[in-house]
Amino acid sequence: MEQSQKKVVFSAIQPSGTITLGNYLGAIKNWQVMQEEFDCVYALADLHTITVRQEPAQMRKNIIDAYASILACGIDPEKSVFFIQSHVPAHAQLAWVLSCYTQFGELSRMTQFKDKSVKHAENINAGLFTYPSLMAADILLYQADLVPVGQDQQQHLELTRNIATRFNGLYSDTFTVPEGYYPKAGARVMSLQNPENKMSKSDTNINGCVHLLDSTDVIIKKFKRAVTDSEAIVRRAEGKDGINNLMNIYSAVTGLSDEQIENEFAGKGYGDFKLAVGEAVAENLRPIREKYEALIKDKAYLEESYKAAAVAASLRCRKTLQKVMKKVGFVF
Numbered sequence: 001m002e003q004s005q006k007k008v009v010f011s012a013i014q015p016s017g018t019i020t021l022g023n024y025l026g027a028i029k030n031w032q033v034m035q036e037e038f039d040c041v042y043a044l045a046d047l048h049t050i051t052v053r054q055e056p057a058q059m060r061k062n063i064i065d066a067y068a069s070i071l072a073c074g075i076d077p078e079k080s081v082f083f084i085q086s087h088v089p090a091h092a093q094l095a096w097v098l099s100c101y102t103q104f105g106e107l108s109r110m111t112q113f114k115d116k117s118v119k120h121a122e123n124i125n126a127g128l129f130t131y132p133s134l135m136a137a138d139i140l141l142y143q144a145d146l147v148p149v150g151q152d153q154q155q156h157l158e159l160t161r162n163i164a165t166r167f168n169g170l171y172s173d174t175f176t177v178p179e180g181y182y183p184k185a186g187a188r189v190m191s192l193q194n195p196e197n198k199m200s201k202s203d204t205n206i207n208g209c210v211h212l213l214d215s216t217d218v219i220i221k222k223f224k225r226a227v228t229d230s231e232a233i234v235r236r237a238e239g240k241d242g243i244n245n246l247m248n249i250y251s252a253v254t255g256l257s258d259e260q261i262e263n264e265f266a267g268k269g270y271g272d273f274k275l276a277v278g279e280a281v282a283e284n285l286r287p288i289r290e291k292y293e294a295l296i297k298d299k300a301y302l303e304e305s306y307k308a309a310a311v312a313a314s315l316r317c318r319k320t321l322q323k324v325m326k327k328v329g330f331v332f
């Protein structure tokens with residue numbers, strides 16, 4: 001097999017619900033661009049998903065839906081390896097080892113852990129706490145150079161870099177220390193209803209979150225209801241969280257700069273702007289939705305794709321896992 005000189009990219013997304021506009025603009029859109037230039041490995045992080053209690057039948061549906069949605073976004077199995085994390089046991093194996101090289105204090109500082117502990121106070125399980133060690137294993141298994149993620153994952157990525165550096169220091173060079181890769185526009189898409197919070201799959205206010213598979217009508221309605229402010233001038237400024245968010249989204253889907261957007265809507269009200277953003281987003285997502293509708297009917301193709309990808313991913317990470325086990329002192 002040709003082992004290319006291209007940089008290795010790794011990223012993953014949890015199949016914890018239907019994919020959102022935030023996931024698309026903050027992550028998947030970049031995945032698609034990067035596969036043209038880099039050696040890309042992408043995963044559905046289903047092991048991470050059970051850190052929050054899931055209903056089994058719904059979880060199975062979410063995994064297949066997310067797999068088909070991401071293919072529909074243009075992730076091409078001929079260009080990238082796109083697999084399901086639980087199909088490659090090396091992830092759980094390396095995660096255990098790395099959890100012994102991750103400090104309690106480091107994990108305690110993770111804001112995602114703190115946030116999710118508040119949100120799921122009835123189930124603050126050990127997996128939720130050691131989540132970043134599994135994420136580090138995902139990335140380090142493939143010797144990734146670049147990890148495209150939204151800004152909310154920056155802290156986990158820094159921890160991954162610390163774990164890799166620590167391990168390399170103890171046992172000589174073993175892991176590539178990865179760099180985060182953050183998209184400019186769309187890095188942090190906020191809720192349309194509470195623009196100080198990020199748009200999230202698990203948002204309880206359905207109007208706050210645009211899903212990848214929402215119909216054109218639903219998308220436009222959600223944007224029409226987006227929370228703004230009382231100034232009625234389309235411009236980026238501190239304290240205008242709602243408008244800033246809409247400008248980010250509009251810029252991410254149209255490629256326009258802030259200045260161009262401000263000029264386009266000079267003298268117009270928020271109603272016009274919200275409609276324009278809704279229409280632009282709906283138009284952007286329409287081909288994805290159409291492709292998804294076709295893919296989700298073809299279960300045989302989906303199964304064939306994720307099975308082949310699991311074999312490819314397993315082969316790629318075998319050497320790194322072996323190297324780690326040997327260095328630590330396990331007997332072969």
Ligand code: ATP
Nearest residue numbers: 014016022023026149150187188189199200201202
């Ligand atoms: P959950 O609600 O279950 O926490 P989520 O919607 O926050 O899920 P993740 O699966 O945690 O999504 O994230 C997948 C990818 O999408 C990550 O790279 C993350 O940084 C990115 N992402 C998630 N939400 C946003 C957002 N609002 N804006 C930009 N990027 C995002």
Ligand code: LTN
Nearest residue numbers: 010011012013014045135138139
């Ligand atoms: N924790 C990430 C999903 C994720 C990931 C990864 C991202 C799991 N493993 C490895 C990048 C690299 C999230 O919740 N967004």
